Amino acid sequence: MTDNQETQDAAAEDTTPSGSATLPLRQPCERLSCHKSSVCSRSYFVVVMVFFHVYIINVIALLFYVHYNSGQEDANRSRDAPSSGHQRPESRRPPSKDELQRDISLPRIEGIRVGHVQKVSLVSGRLHEMRTLSLKPLLFEIPGFLSEDECRVVMQLAQLKGLMESQLMVQDGQEELARELNLSPEEIFNLLDINQDGQLQLHEILTHSRVRDGIWLTPENLREIYAGLKADKDGNGLLSLEEFRLLSNDAFQRFLLQRGVKRSQLVRNSRHTWLYQGKGAHQVLQDIKERVIRLTRLPPTLVDLSEPLQVVRYEEGGHYHAHHDSGPVYPETACTHTRLAANASTPFETSCRYITVLFYLNSVDGGGETAFPVADNRTYDEVSLIHNDVDLLDTRRNCDKSNLRVKPTKGTAVFWYNYLSDGRGWVGEQDEYALHGGCMVTHGTKWVANKWINIDPDYQRQTRYQQLVLQQPEEEEDDDEDLTMNTGIQSPSIHQDL
Numbered sequence: 255m256t257d258n259q260e261t262q263d264a265a266a267e268d269t270t271p272s273g274s275a276t277l278p279l280r281q282p283c284e285r286l287s288c289h290k291s292s293v294c295s296r297s298y299f300v301v302v303m304v305f306f307h308v309y310i311i312n313v314i315a316l317l318f319y320v321h322y323n324s325g326q327e328d329a330n331r332s333r334d335a336p337s338s339g340h341q342r343p344e345s346r347r348p349p350s351k352d353e354l355q356r357d358i359s360l361p362r363i364e365g366i367r368v369g370h371v372q373k374v375s376l377v378s379g380r381l382h383e384m385r386t387l388s389l390k391p392l393l394f395e396i397p398g399f400l401s402e403d404e405c406r407v408v409m410q411l412a413q414l415k416g417l418m419e420s421q422l423m424v425q426d427g428q429e430e431l432a433r434e435l436n437l438s439p440e441e442i443f444n445l446l447d448i449n450q451d452g453q454l455q456l457h458e459i460l461t462h463s464r465v466r467d468g469i470w471l472t473p474e475n476l477r478e479i480y481a482g483l484k485a486d487k488d489g490n491g492l493l494s495l496e497e498f499r500l501l502s503n504d505a506f507q508r509f510l511l512q513r514g515v516k517r518s519q520l521v522r523n524s525r526h527t528w529l530y531q532g533k534g535a536h537q538v539l540q541d542i543k544e545r546v547i548r549l550t551r552l553p554p555t556l557v558d559l560s561e562p563l564q565v566v567r568y569e570e571g572g573h574y575h576a577h578h579d580s581g582p583v584y585p586e587t588a589c590t591h592t593r594l595a596a597n598a599s600t601p602f603e604t605s606c607r608y609i610t611v612l613f614y615l616n617s618v619d620g621g622g623e624t625a626f627p628v629a630d631n632r633t634y635d636e637v638s639l640i641h642n643d644v645d646l647l648d649t650r651r652n653c654d655k656s657n658l659r660v661k662p663t664k665g666t667a668v669f670w671y672n673y674l675s676d677g678r679g680w681v682g683e684q685d686e687y688a689l690h691g692g693c694m695v696t697h698g699t700k701w702v703a704n705k706w707i708n709i710d711p712d713y714q715r716q717t718r719y720q721q722l723v724l725q726q727p728e729e730e731e732d733d734d735e736d737l738t739m740n741t742g743i744q745s746p747s748i749h750q751d752l
């Protein structure tokens with residue numbers, strides 16, 4: 255009904271000439287087919303005409319607005335190209351001095367749609383196919399990125415160097431941190447009580463314990479601990495503040511350590527090592543780095559100054575529960591790689607890995623897929639990741655419930671963006687959909703390598719860091735050239751032990 259009314263109104267407006275001042279006075283009455291009465295008076299006509307004029311002025315203003323804004327977006331797009339189809343809307347505010355000074359744009363590959371295949375030139379004389387696996391996160395797969403020989407060399411070099419446990423059994427320093435913060439049981443209870451209902455649900459405790467001590471608890475484990483510690487007096491599976499108060503600060507951890515923790519109960523059960531890829535490194539490692547530069551289209555300096563190649567080996571039964579490779583961006587957070595350039599000491603440090611390139615060095619006999627539990631979900635809700643005792647982050651149990659799984663195939667590379675764009679050509683917020691993990695290997699072993707590309711979401715800090723490590727005086731060269739032009743410059747001092 256409303257639609258009908260709108261159509262009629264539109265039809266009426268369509269027939270209204272824009273030079274309405276020349277209209278014969280009686281026309282509105284005729285069109286509305288009303289009788290000559292008080293309604294068809296001159297004043298009624300004036301009111302209708304005023305309405306039309308205001309309407310037309312509004313339409314013109316709207317057209318101007320749309321024209322002006324799309325003009326601006328086009329300008330941004332040509333500056334940012336190629337950019338992602340998956341950016342958050344920009345907030346329209348006047349650019350700050352910092353923003354005016356920078357005019358570098360980080361390229362982002364277009365995903366187009368899931369299943370879209372694009373040809374990419376990574377080595378001379380051959381094109382690779384790159385398939386879009388998801389848009390949230392922006393995730394691609396490139397079969398044959400590494401040759402069989404390259405895979406073999408990387409595994410051999412890693413073995414030569416020696417691999418170490420990816421996660422130690424007991425995480426040190428957590429108790430001290432808790433003591434330093436000096437929080438009361440009420441304060442801790444409040445922090446844990448995410449939904450603020452005055453009770454601690456199982457998932458509220460589980461989420462916390464993983465961050466705290468790296469031991470992966472299942473809902474059953476937690477019930478067992480409650481029983482062992484007689485923590486849940488009324489047995490309803492929830493902890494009230496009174497029940498919580500009776501527990502000592504490290505009661506959980508002490509209980510677990512007494513009972514013994516197996517490697518399979520850790521967040522990550524694998525071994526790894528790091529391989530330096532700069533000048534003097536094995537040619538295969540340098541070639542891989544060059545290919546990554548061509549794949550991501552990022553300024554070579556950014557890739558040169560990133561972490562070395564991490565090579566990971568999972569034995570049968572190995573896994574890596576779902577996690578983010580990068581941390582969230584808060585004003586008080588500093589990136590590990592740019593801490594040299596931080597102005598003041600920052601209380602929190604996190605990895606800032608703009609892109610993850612993951613290489614499969616062998617094909618796995620059973621299991622070992624890389625799972626993306628919430629890829630292309632319509633919404634993201636952290637709380638519902640653990641629901642009704644099904645924990646989507648648990649890659650030993652629930653990989654089959656992940657939205658997306660990539661089967662490890664020798665030589666294939668997958669890569670994704672851990673951050674969104676800020677809409678102005680730089681790194682924006684963490685992409686929560688980039689959550690991923692390594693499913694349990696059920697047969698054989700699994701070898702992968704990670705190439706992380708570190709970029710600080712704080713543009714000024716990234717620039718300062720580059721100036722520091724490249725040992726260039728601040729005034730000597732333009733900021734933009736630091737990021738885009740220094741293709742041949744290698745970091746002189748970092749990663750030399752690798």
Ligand code: OGA
Nearest residue numbers: 574623624690691692702
């Ligand atoms: C990692 C990781 C996934 C996998 O090493 O950070 O997420 O499939 N690996 O091994």
Ligand code: CA
Nearest residue numbers: 447451453455
């Ligand atoms: Ca609660």
Ligand code: FE2
Nearest residue numbers: 577578579690
């Ligand atoms: Fe990861």
